[in-house]
Amino acid sequence: MYDLIIIGAGTAGISAYKEAIKYTQNLLIINAGTWDTTCARVGCMPSKALISCANQLHAAQHLDRVAIQATITAQTDQVMSHVRQLRDRFTHATLKDVDSWNPAHKINGQAHFVDSQTVQVNGQCYQAKSFILAVGSTPNINTTWQTTLGERHLTSDQIFELKTLPQSIAVVGSGIIAIELAQALQRLGVKTTIFARSKRIGQLTSPTLQQLAQQELSKELNILFETLPDTVRLNADQKVEIQYTQQQQPQTLHVDYLLNATGRRSLLPSLQLANIEASFQDIKQLQIDEKTRQLSNYPIFIVGDAATSTPVQHEAAHEGKMVVHNCLNYPNIQNIKTLTPLNIVFCSPEMASVGQSYKELQTKNIPFIVGTASYTKQARALVLGKNQGAIEVYVAPQNNQLLGAELLVEAAEHLAHLLNWVISEQLTIDEILEKPFYHPTLEEGLRTALKHARRQLNAL
Numbered sequence: 001m002y003d004l005i006i007i008g009a010g011t012a013g014i015s016a017y018k019e020a021i022k023y024t025q026n027l028l029i030i031n032a033g034t035w036d037t038t039c040a041r042v043g044c045m046p047s048k049a050l051i052s053c054a055n056q057l058h059a060a061q062h063l064d065r066v067a068i069q070a071t072i073t074a075q076t077d078q079v080m081s082h083v084r085q086l087r088d089r090f091t092h093a094t095l096k097d098v099d100s101w102n103p104a105h106k107i108n109g110q111a112h113f114v115d116s117q118t119v120q121v122n123g124q125c126y127q128a129k130s131f132i133l134a135v136g137s138t139p140n141i142n143t144t145w146q147t148t149l150g151e152r153h154l155t156s157d158q159i160f161e162l163k164t165l166p167q168s169i170a171v172v173g174s175g176i177i178a179i180e181l182a183q184a185l186q187r188l189g190v191k192t193t194i195f196a197r198s199k200r201i202g203q204l205t206s207p208t209l210q211q212l213a214q215q216e217l218s219k220e221l222n223i224l225f226e227t228l229p230d231t232v233r234l235n236a237d238q239k240v241e242i243q244y245t246q247q248q249q250p251q252t253l254h255v256d257y258l259l260n261a262t263g264r265r266s267l268l269p270s271l272q273l274a275n276i277e278a279s280f281q282d283i284k285q286l287q288i289d290e291k292t293r294q295l296s297n298y299p300i301f302i303v304g305d306a307a308t309s310t311p312v313q314h315e316a317a318h319e320g321k322m323v324v325h326n327c328l329n330y331p332n333i334q335n336i337k338t339l340t341p342l343n344i345v346f347c348s349p350e351m352a353s354v355g356q357s358y359k360e361l362q363t364k365n366i367p368f369i370v371g372t373a374s375y376t377k378q379a380r381a382l383v384l385g386k387n388q389g390a391i392e393v394y395v396a397p398q399n400n401q402l403l404g405a406e407l408l409v410e411a412a413e414h415l416a417h418l419l420n421w422v423i424s425e426q427l428t429i430d431e432i433l434e435k436p437f438y439h440p441t442l443e444e445g446l447r448t449a450l451k452h453a454r455r456q457l458n459a460l
């Protein structure tokens with residue numbers, strides 16, 4: 001019997017293996033498909049490579065904002081080849097690491113449970129005292145659209161394989177992945193139309209910032225809010241024909257491809273958890289402890305995107321590492337969700353949320369003061385020609401501690417880290433305002449928002 005079996009060798013599973021190996025050699029890691037992680041192969045890394053190309057092209061095409069005239073174009077076949085080269089560099093680094101592991105610890109294949117202590121892979125059974133389920137997720141598919149459109153139907157798993165970019169695309173979805181890819185494609189010259197089920201884009205929950213985000217992104221993207229395709233078909237010219245309705249009027253759109261970016265579904269069903277307990281058939285009803293990640297009262301722990309409200313890479317890696325101790329010290333188990341929330345959307349301007357979101361504070365009836373700063377006239381943002389968006393900081397009136405923030409601004413990725421770290425340190429806004437703010441920087445906008453909050457607190 002093994003001490004531990006890890007199922008899934010993505011970000012969370014790899015992180016778990018690297019931690020576990022420090023304490024035991026009596027373990028297995030099982031993975032279906034390639035061992036190069038969703039993040040490196042089809043997730044964070046190729047998407048950020050594509051976005052970087054798109055943003056640099058966009059910036060060069062808008063140099064007139066800083067009084068420079070230039071005409072710049074892109075060869076999208078070269079862009080896509082560059083994206084794949086970078087992607088390969090990241091996947092090779094991961095595979096090189098995995099190749100260095102003891103081959104006796106690794107099994108290629110799809111695992112499923114036979115009972116609570118036994119999994120089966122490639123017809124062989126393996127038993128362990130504890131399990132880490134790190135099976136991740138996969139894009140939602142509309143099978144009707146997929147069958148109808150064939151290779152004209154894409155998800156984020158296929159988009160980076162395009163040899164060259166098309167003239168036009170419809171993106172269905174307005175979540176993080178949809179918005180990042182749609183804006184990048186538009187900036188690279190692809191006429192992009194977004195079908196958004198709701199009146200919401202990205203993850204911002206502040207009504208003011210959400211509205212501002214819709215306004216800013218609508219300036220360059222055709223976003224059809226509260227609209228989904230009625231029918232989808234391939235016409236005689238091999239174009240995707242989408243029928244939809246707006247203001248009760250039927251409309252038709254012809255595009256080269258449809259990118260379905262309507263979210264992701266967990267791969268937990270592949271594990272046949274019902275063989276442990278019949279009630280585990282419905283994975284939405286699984287009893288997973290939010291803090292320890294334990295499944296019901298079994299020595300089985302679920303980490304990463306397989307079951308999470310925070311489907312981000314650093315959380316998957318952190319959970320994978322920490323959960324090993326819950327397995328090896330079982331039944332002494334601990335909270336492993338210890339990180340201050342941090343979520344970044346690499347659209348432009350970037351969106352970020354840190355700590356507790358506006359909606360979370362409201363839902364939990366936690367009193368908070370909102371300090372705001374607009375970046376439309378912020379000095380550094382003006383100099384950069386990136387004077388868009390705004391930020392909000394959320395402060396507890398009883399002790400002046402920073403609880404959270406939402407941002408829609410250039411370089412939000414960096415500002416969000418600073419805010420995240422000061423929230424983790426439980427600093428009050430007075431303590432934060434005593435820190436240096438270099439001039440002129442985007443960070444000075446944080447000071448404006450914090451001071452706005454302090455003025456309101458002083459007036460209470």
Ligand SMILES: Cc1cc2nc3c(=O)[nH]c(=O)nc-3n(C[C@H](O)[C@H](O)[C@H](O)COP(=O)(O)OP(=O)(O)OC[C@H]3O[C@@H](n4cnc5c(N)ncnc54)[C@H](O)[C@@H]3O)c2cc1C
Nearest residue numbers: 008010011012032038043044111135136304305311312313
């Ligand atoms: C387009 C895109 C962009 C993203 N951008 C970002 C970003 O900028 N920043 C960020 O933080 N996050 C981003 N993410 C999210 C991030 O990639 C994920 O949070 C992270 O990869 C999750 O890791 P994981 O270990 O849970 O799953 P994965 O890396 O998907 O690993 C799961 C592994 O388990 C295997 N598996 C599944 N079922 C079985 C089975 N039954 N038996 C054996 N093996 C199995 C799978 O084949 C896979 O190898 C992005 C995701 C996408 C898709």
